[in-house]
Amino acid sequence: MNLKAVRWGIGGVSSRLFGCLLIILTVNFTPRAEDDTNRVAEAYHAFQDGKCQSCHPAIWREWEDSMHAKAWVDEIYQAAAQQVPDRETKCDQCHAPQPILITGIAEMPKLRDRQREAGVSCLVCHLDAKGAMNGPAASAETYFHENVTNPIYTPPTTLCATCHGQQSVPEHDQVSSFRDSEFADSSSCATCHMPIVERLQSTTSHESIKGRKHTWRGSRSVTQLKRAANLQLEYTSGKVDVKIRSRTGHILPGGVLRIIVVEVTLLTPDGTERQKQHISISAENENRLLPSENRVYTFDTASAATADTIRVRLIYQLTPDTPEPKRILMAEKTHIVP
Numbered sequence: 001m002n003l004k005a006v007r008w009g010i011g012g013v014s015s016r017l018f019g020c021l022l023i024i025l026t027v028n029f030t031p032r033a034e035d036d037t038n039r040v041a042e043a044y045h046a047f048q049d050g051k052c053q054s055c056h057p058a059i060w061r062e063w064e065d066s067m068h069a070k071a072w073v074d075e076i077y078q079a080a081a082q083q084v085p086d087r088e089t090k091c092d093q094c095h096a097p098q099p100i101l102i103t104g105i106a107e108m109p110k111l112r113d114r115q116r117e118a119g120v121s122c123l124v125c126h127l128d129a130k131g132a133m134n135g136p137a138a139s140a141e142t143y144f145h146e147n148v149t150n151p152i153y154t155p156p157t158t159l160c161a162t163c164h165g166q167q168s169v170p171e172h173d174q175v176s177s178f179r180d181s182e183f184a185d186s187s188s189c190a191t192c193h194m195p196i197v198e199r200l201q202s203t204t205s206h207e208s209i210k211g212r213k214h215t216w217r218g219s220r221s222v223t224q225l226k227r228a229a230n231l232q233l234e235y236t237s238g239k240v241d242v243k244i245r246s247r248t249g250h251i252l253p254g255g256v257l258r259i260i261v262v263e264v265t266l267l268t269p270d271g272t273e274r275q276k277q278h279i280s281i282s283a284e285n286e287n288r289l290l291p292s293e294n295r296v297y298t299f300d301t302a303s304a305a306t307a308d309t310i311r312v313r314l315i316y317q318l319t320p321d322t323p324e325p326k327r328i329l330m331a332e333k334t335h336i337v338p
C-alpha cells in the first residue's frame with residue numbers, strides 16, 4: 001500500500017457519504033500521472049522528515065557515513081566543481097542526482113532541484129516514478145511504501161555504472177576496466193563494496209534475511225587499501241625488482257586524483273637513510289594498474305652495503321596535496337643485504 005492509499009483509508013469514515021461521487025471523480029478526473037507525482041513528492045518529504053531513518057536505522061547509519069551521503073557536501077568535490085564554469089550541466093548531476101530509476105538506468109543522471117546536500121540519497125537508488133521502493137526481493141510487506149522486486153540490484157553493476165561508468169566521463173569510470181577483467185566472471189561491484197550481512201531490513205520486519213551493507217568503503221578505508229595489491233621484493237646484487245600484482249576489481253587507483261607511490265629506501269644498520277627513490281602510479285602519469293596486472297619496477301641499489309636494509313613501500317595519497325601523516329601504508333617488504 002502507498003502513502004496516498006493510507007490517507008484515503010483514514011479519511012474513509014467522513015467521506016463515506018460522498019462515496020459514490022468520490023469514486024466517479026477519482027476514476028474520471030484524477031489522472032494517474034498526478035497520483036504518481038504526489039507519491040514521489042511524499043517520498044522526498046518522508047526522507048527529509050526522518051521516516052526512512054526510523055524504519056531502516058541500520059542501513060541509514062551505514063549510508064550516512066558513506067561517501068554517497070557526502071557526494072555533494074564533500075569538500076574535495078566542491079573545491080573541484082567551483083573551478084568549472086558550467087558545473088550545473090557538467091558535474092552536479094551525479095553528485096546530487098534525481099532518482100536514477102526515473103531518469104533512466106545507464107542514462108546520464110539529472111541534477112536535483114532539492115535536497116542536494118543529501119548527495120546520492122536512498123531515493124536516488126531506490127525510488128521509481130510511481131513512488132515505490134525498488135530492491136531485491138523483500139520478505140515483508142510495508143504499509144508505508146510499495147515494494148517492487150527489480151533484478152537491477154542483484155548484481156547491481158549496471159546500476160552503479162549509471163554514475164561510475166558513463167562513456168562521456170572517463171575520469172569516473174571504474175566499470176569499463178571491471179567488465180574487461182576476470183573479476184566480472186564471478187563478482188560485481190557489491191562483492192567488494194557492499195559486504196553481505198544478515199539482519200532485519202527494517203524495524204517492522206519479522207525475520208532476519210541476507211542483505212548488503214550500505215558502506216561502500218573505498219579509498220578512505222585502510223582495510224580496502226591493504227587488500228588492493230600484493231607486493232614482492234626480489235634482490236639480486238646491485239638491483240631490486242619490485243613486483244606488484246593488482247587485486248582490485250578495476251583500474252588502480254580507481255580515482256583520478258589518487259596516487260600510489262612505490263618507494264624504495266636503503267637504510268644503514270643503525271636506521272639512517274642512505275638513499276631513497278620512488279615512482280608514482282596515477283592517472284596523471286597514465287600508468288594505472290589494470291585488474292590482475294603484474295608489474296615489475298627495477299631500482300638500482302648499487303650503493304647498498306652489507307647489512308643494509310632495503311625497504312619497499314606502497315603508499316597511498318588521496319590527492320597530490322595529502323600531507324605525509326595522512327598518507328596510508330598499503331604494503332611493505334624488507335630485505336637485508338647479505
Ligand code: HEC
Binds near residue numbers: 074090166169255
Ligand atoms: C557521470 C557522473 C559524474 C559526473 C558528470 C561528475 N562526477 Fe565527480 N564523481 C562521480 C563518481 C561516480 C565519483 C566517485 C568515483 C571516482 O572518484 O571516480 C566522483 C568523484 C569525484 C571527485 C573525488 C572526490 C573525492 O572523494 O576525493 C571529485 C573531485 C569530482 N568527482 C569532481 C567532479 C567534477 C569537477 C565534475 C565536473 C567536471 C564531476 N565530478 C562530474 C560521478 C560524476
Ligand code: HEC
Binds near residue numbers: 134138139148204
Ligand atoms: C513504516 C516503516 C517504513 C518506512 C517509514 C520506510 N520503510 Fe522501507 N521498508 C519497510 C519494510 C517493512 C520493508 C520490507 C523489509 C523486509 O523485507 O524485511 C521495506 C523495504 C524497503 C526497501 C527494499 C524494497 C525491496 O523490494 O527490496 C527499500 C529500498 C526501502 N524500504 C527504502 C525505504 C526508503 C528510501 C524509505 C524512506 C522514503 C523507507 N523505506 C521508509 C518499512 C519502511
Ligand code: HEC
Binds near residue numbers: 070095097100160190
Ligand atoms: C547516482 C550516482 C551514483 C550511483 C548510482 C552509484 N554511485 Fe558510487 N559514488 C557516486 C559519487 C558522486 C561518489 C563520489 C562521492 C565523493 O567522493 O564526493 C561515489 C563514490 C563511491 C565510492 C567511493 C567511496 C570512497 O570512500 O572512496 C564507492 C566505493 C562507490 N561509490 C561504489 C558504488 C557502488 C558499488 C555502486 C552501485 C551499487 C554505486 N557506487 C552507485 C555516485 C554514484
Ligand code: HEC
Binds near residue numbers: 064210
Ligand atoms: C548507491 C545506491 C544505493 C543507495 C544510495 C542506497 N541503496 Fe539500498 N540498496 C542498494 C543495492 C545495490 C541493494 C541490493 C543489495 C543486495 O543485493 O542485497 C540495496 C538494498 C536495499 C534494501 C534491501 C535490504 C538489503 O540490505 O539488501 C533496503 C531495505 C535498502 N537498500 C534501503 C536503503 C535505504 C534506507 C537507503 C538510504 C539510507 C539506501 N538503501 C541507499 C543500493 C543503494
Ligand code: HEC
Binds near residue numbers: 161218
Ligand atoms: C575485487 C574487489 C573489487 C571489486 C569487484 C570492485 N572494487 Fe572498487 N575498489 C576496490 C579496492 C581494493 C579499492 C581501493 C583502491 C582504489 O582506490 O582503487 C576500490 C576503490 C573503489 C572506488 C574509490 C576510488 C577512489 O579513488 O576514490 C570506487 C569509486 C570503486 N571502487 C567503485 C567500484 C565499482 C563501481 C565497482 C564495480 C564495477 C567496483 N568498485 C568493483 C575493490 C573492488
